[in-house]
Amino acid sequence: MTTTFPGDFLWGTATASYQVEGAIREDGRTPSIWDTFCEHPGTVADGSSGEIACDQYHRYPEDIALMHELGVKAYRLSIAWPRIVPNADGAVNQLGIDHYRRELDALREAGIMPVVTLYHWDLPQYLEDHGGWARRDTALRFADYADAIASGLGDRVGIWTTLNEPWCSAYLGYGSGVHAPGVRDYGKALAAVHHLNLAHGLGVQAIRAHLGGTAKVSSVLNLAVNIAQTDSEADMAAKHRADLIANEVFLGPMLEGRYDPEIFEVTKPYTDWSFVHDGDEELIRQPMQSLGVNYYSTTHVRYRDTAAAVSAAGGVAASVARPVSPAERNPMPAQDIVEALPPAGELTAMGWNQEPQGLTSLLTELGARFPDLDLFVSENGSAWDDEVTADADEPNGMIVHDPRRVAYLEAHVRAVADAIAAGAKVKGYFAWSLLDNFEWALGYSKRFGIIRVDYDTQQRIWKDSALRLRAIVAHNAI
Ligand code: IFM
Numbered sequence: 001m002t003t004t005f006p007g008d009f010l011w012g013t014a015t016a017s018y019q020v021e022g023a024i025r026e027d028g029r030t031p032s033i034w035d036t037f038c039e040h041p042g043t044v045a046d047g048s049s050g051e052i053a054c055d056q057y058h059r060y061p062e063d064i065a066l067m068h069e070l071g072v073k074a075y076r077l078s079i080a081w082p083r084i085v086p087n088a089d090g091a092v093n094q095l096g097i098d099h100y101r102r103e104l105d106a107l108r109e110a111g112i113m114p115v116v117t118l119y120h121w122d123l124p125q126y127l128e129d130h131g132g133w134a135r136r137d138t139a140l141r142f143a144d145y146a147d148a149i150a151s152g153l154g155d156r157v158g159i160w161t162t163l164n165e166p167w168c169s170a171y172l173g174y175g176s177g178v179h180a181p182g183v184r185d186y187g188k189a190l191a192a193v194h195h196l197n198l199a200h201g202l203g204v205q206a207i208r209a210h211l212g213g214t215a216k217v218s219s220v221l222n223l224a225v226n227i228a229q230t231d232s233e234a235d236m237a238a239k240h241r242a243d244l245i246a247n248e249v250f251l252g253p254m255l256e257g258r259y260d261p262e263i264f265e266v267t268k269p270y271t272d273w274s275f276v277h278d279g280d281e282e283l284i285r286q287p288m289q290s291l292g293v294n295y296y297s298t299t300h301v302r303y304r305d306t307a308a309a310v311s312a313a314g315g316v317a318a319s320v321a322r323p324v325s326p327a328e329r330n331p332m333p334a335q336d337i338v339e340a341l342p343p344a345g346e347l348t349a350m351g352w353n354q355e356p357q358g359l360t361s362l363l364t365e366l367g368a369r370f371p372d373l374d375l376f377v378s379e380n381g382s383a384w385d386d387e388v389t390a391d392a393d394e395p396n397g398m399i400v401h402d403p404r405r406v407a408y409l410e411a412h413v414r415a416v417a418d419a420i421a422a423g424a425k426v427k428g429y430f431a432w433s434l435l436d437n438f439e440w441a442l443g444y445s446k447r448f449g450i451i452r453v454d455y456d457t458q459q460r461i462w463k464d465s466a467l468r469l470r471a472i473v474a475h476n477a478i
Contacts (some may be wrong), residue, residue, distance in 0.1 A: 001155060002136070002475075002477050002478070003414065003417040003421075003477060003478055004475075004476060004477040005417065005420070005476050005477060006376070006420070006427075007476070008427070008431070009427065009428060009476060010073055010074050010076030010113070010376065010427055010428030010429075011071075011072050011073055011074070011469075011472070011473040011476075012072050012073060012075055012076055012113075012115065012428060012429070012430040012431070013067060013070070013072055013075060013076070013430065013431045013432075013433065013434035013450070013469075014076035014077075014115075014378065014379050014430040014431065014432050014433060014434065015054075015056070015075075015076070015077055015078075015433050015434050015435060016077070016078045016117070016120035016121070016164065016437075017077070017078045017079060017080040017083075017120060017439065018032060018034050018050045018053070018120070018121060018122040019050065019053060019054075019079065019120075019433075019437040019438045019439070019440075020053050020054040020434075020435060020437045020438070021050070021053060021054075021055075021056050021057040021080060021401045022047075022050065022051060022052040022053040022054065022055045022057055022058075023055070023057035023058065024050065024051050026057065027083065027093070027095035027099060028083070028086050028093045028095050028096060029080060029082050029083040029086060029093075029096065029123040029367075030082045030124060030126070031082065031085040031124075032080065032081070032082045032122035032123055032124060032125060032180075033121075033122070033123045033124075033125055033173075033180035033181045034050060034121065034127045034440075035049065035050070035105075035125065035169060036125050036128070036180065036181070037050075037179070037180030037181060038050070038180075039184055040182070041448065043182060043441060044440075044441055044442070044443045044446050045433055045441065045442045045445050046443035046444060047443070048207055048438065048443035048444055048472055050374075050438045051384045052455075053437060053438045054435050054436075054437055054453050054458070055458050056435075057099070058146065059342065059458065060103045061106060062460065063329035063352065063434065063435070063460070064103075064106050064107055064110050064112065064289060065110075065148060066434070066451060066460060067107075067110065067112055067434065068110045068112070068300055069112070069241060069470070070466060070470050070473065071105070071470055071473040071474055072112065072469075072473055073111070073112065073113060073473075074112060074114075074115050074158065074159075074411060074428065075107055075112050075113070075114060075115065075434070076111040076115040076116075076117065076161075076378060076379075076430045077103075077114065077115070077116060077117070078116070078117035078119070078120035078122075079097075079100055079116060079117070079118060080122050081118075081123065081124055081125040081145055081150060082122060082125070083096035083099065083117065084093075084096045084097065084148055084149060084152075084370045085124065085141075085143060085144065085145050085148060086124070087126065088126040088130075090141070092142055092148045092152070094145050097148070097149075097152035097153065099236060100152075100153055101152070101153060101156065102157035102185075102388035104116075104153060104157065105156065105245040108156065108274075109295045113127065113155075113158035113159070114157050114158055115147075115158055115159040115161065116144070116153070116157045116159070116160055116161070117161045117162075117163070117164050117220060117379075118142075118146055118160070118161070118162050118203060118353075119142065119162065119163050119164065119169075119199070120161070120164040121164065121168070121169055121173075121179070121180070121440075123138070123169075123181075124178075125142065127141055128181050131255055132174075132181055132183075132192070132305060133169060133170065133173065133174065133191070133192035133195050133196055134174055134183070134185075134188035134191045134192050134193075134195070136195055136196065136198070137201070138195055138274060138376065139195045139196075139198040139199040140202065141200055142199035142202060142203055143202035143203060143205070143206050143251075144206075145251060146162070146203040146207055147206040147209070147210070148209060150206055150207045150209070150218030151210050152363075154207075154210050154211050154215075157216075157314070158216065158219045159218060159262070159290065160207050160215065160216065160218065161217075161218045161219055161220045161292050161378065162199070162200045162203040162204060162217070162218075162219045163196055163199065163200055163203075164220045164378075165220060165221065165222040165294060165341070166193065166196035166200070166219075166221070166250060167210040167221070167222050167224075167250070168222065169192065169196055169298065170189050170190070170192035170193040170196055171189050172195075173189075173192065174189040174191075174192045175188075176225075178441050179440060179441060181416065181437070184278070186267075186270040186271075186334075187270045187271040188355070189270075190267055190270060190271045190273070191275050193249050193250070194273070194275050194276055194280070195275070197249075197250065197253045197254060197280075197284045198283065198284060199295060200219050200254060200281055200284060201253075201254075201283045201284035201285065201286050202283070202286065204217050204286035204287075205283075205286060206339055208286070213287070213353060216288065216289050216290065216331075217286070217287075217288050217289065217377075218288050218290040218292050219250075219254060219288065219291065219292065220291075220292035220293075220294060220378045220379070221247070221251070221291065221293060221294070222252070222274070222293075222294040222295075222296075222379075223246070223247045223293060223294070223295075224242065224243070224246040224247055224299055224353075225295070225297075225298040225299065225358040225359075225361065225362050225368075226239045226242040226243055226246070226298075226299050226300075226301050226338075226395075227239070227298055227299070227300045227301065227358070228300075228301060228302065229301065229341065230301035230302070232303070232305035235301070235302045235303050237303060237337065238301050238302055238303040238304065238337050238338045238339065239265065239301055239338075241334075241335055241337055241338055242299070242335055242340075244260060244263055245263070245266075245267075245334055245335050248260050248263060249263055252361050253280075253281050253284040253285060254284055254285060255285065255287070255288070255291075255370055255373070256285065257281050257282050257284070257285035258281050259273075259276070259281065262282070267334045269334070271326060271354075278315060278360065282404050288373065289373070289374055290373060290374035290375065290376060290427065291366065291370070291373050291374075291375055291376075292365065292375075292376050292377075292378030292379075293375060293376070293377055293378060294377075294378055294379035294380070295352045295358070295359045295362060295364060295379070295380050295412075296350075296352055296379075296380065296381070296382070297343070297348075297355060297358070297378060298355040298358035299340050300340070300341040300343075300344075301338050301339060301340050301341065302339050302341060303337060303338075303339070304336065304337055304338060304339035306337055312329070313382070318475040322354045323438075326339045346404075346437060348382045348383050348384060348408070349382075349383040349384050349385055349406075349446055349447075350382075350383050350442075350446060352382075354382070354408060354411070356411040356412045356414065356415035357414055357415065357433050358415075359377070359380070359415040359416065359419070360415045360416075360419045360422070361424055363375055363377075363416065363419035363424040364419050364422045364423065364424045364461065366423065366424070367422075367423060367424030367425055368423075368424075371425075373425070374425050374426075374427045375424060375425055375426045375427065376426065376428035376429070377412075377416060377426065377428065377430060377432075378430050378431045379430060379431035379432035380412050380431065380432060381405070381408070381409070381431055381448050381450070382404070382405050382408040382448070383439070383446040383447055383448045384402055384405055384447065385407050385447075386400045386402055386405075386447050386452060387400065387401075388400055388452065388461060388462065389401055391398065393430075394461075394462060395461075395462065396459050396460075396461055398459075398461045399461065399462055399463070399464070400452050400461060400462070400463035400464065401409050401463075401464050402464050402465050404462045405450070405463065405464075405465040405466065406464050406465045406468045407470075409431065409449070409450075409465055409468055409469060410468065410478060413429060413472060413478045416429055417478060431450055431465075431469055432448055433448045433449050433450070434449065435449040435450060435452075435453050435460065436448065436449035436451070436452055436453040437453070449471055450463055450465040450466040451463060451466050
């Protein structure tokens with residue numbers, strides 16, 4: 001059966017600065033927390049870093065040409081904060097602004113709308129040296145940075161997103177420590193949650209101060225789809241707890257202007273939340289037209305008797321440099337009543353399950369709860385151990401046949417269509433990722449690209465999944 005998408009549906013691909021750019025010392029850029037983290041032995045599986053990555057800093061014209069060939073209408077990219085405000089004195093680096101001006105102009109000339117994320121995890125190291133996201137001042141510095149971007153690049157951006165997956169920045173960065181800056185302190189992780197929320201609110205204000213109320217502003221959340229094993233009261237309580245810590249800590253303040261008081265209650269052993277100042281919750285809730293949702297898989301949960309529970313924190317803290325399985329995606333001891341079940345079915349190379357129906361439910365539930373909000377799938381994709389096949393008819397004489405990524409793509413695009421049919425206002429879909437890239441603590445060992453990168457030569461090699469996406473976009477249908 002063919003399903004056609006709405007005429008204005010935004011098909012795109014996504015990447016992030018540290019994962020693709022390289023050029024970490026060029027044009028005045030200073031180190032981010034990821035540069036520092038990668039230098040520590042054992043933090044990244046293959047000992048690599050984003051030093052060169054896909055060299056997109058220099059090769060963006062080639063990558064834009066690829067996107068043009070793909071036919072996508074939008075590119076979701078992020079700006080590297082340490083390129084724009086490289087030092088603690090707060091001075092704006094014009095070379096950084098100029099670089100992104102050129103890239104955004106090239107995108108627009110190719111008919112591709114830039115969807116710009118301000119923060120996709122590359123915090124300037126000088127801010128981490130003063131406490132990073134665990135400190136309120138970082139949110140204020142984010143507002144200055146957003147101000148610099150809005151004034152320097154404002155007229156070139158189609159949609160703004162403030163943060164990418166603050167869940168990862170807070171809980172993986174400051175709780176389990178498997179991401180930069182590698183801190184293991186749950187009180188700090190919760191402080192980071194709040195300061196990221198605050199940064200979002202201040203960032204939206206800064207963008208609107210320059211561009212007015214019509215600027216399209218959003219944020220990107222990786223909302224967990226927690227599925228209770230049974231509908232027993234205990235299992236439902238476990239699901240509720242997991243939702244609270246993973247999702248409600250962001251949805252509540254950003255979209256409803258308040259933290260659910262139960263969050264304060266269940267996290268009492270780790271913090272008293274005194275970092276939430278009067279007026280913060282209202283400030284965090286700024287008008288947004290849309291919300292970006294990153295979706296990969298689900299987590300099935302059941303109630304765990306806390307008396308017998310092993311702290312989830314210990315398990316995660318020991319799990320540096322390997323795939324974070326769904327069972328470990330709840331790295332808060334406050335979730336000790338939650339037992340995540342082992343993922344079932346054919347797992348991707350990340351060890352994640354495949355459950356496209358979870359995307360449909362997530363989008364329809366969000367649509368029902370926030371009916372005024374446009375939704376877009378800001379990331380979706382899968383990693384597989386690809387192989388290259390020689391093929392004289394293909395560009396570069398090579399192609400990757402990746403049937404499992406094609407099947408994943410098709411199933412999830414259908415899941416989006418199902419959500420739209422059920423009434424959700426889903427306005428776009430961004431494939432993660434345009435290119436294979438630096439997959440954080442897993443380095444280059446996991447390939448999410450619909451286009452392969454040969455890291456020795458920087459050649460881009462088409463995969464069948466890119467061809468499939470091209471056909472879907474061309475027909476605006478699956
Ligand atoms: O590569 C990441 C991306 O940076 C954020 N979302 C999940 C992707 C796959 O792990």
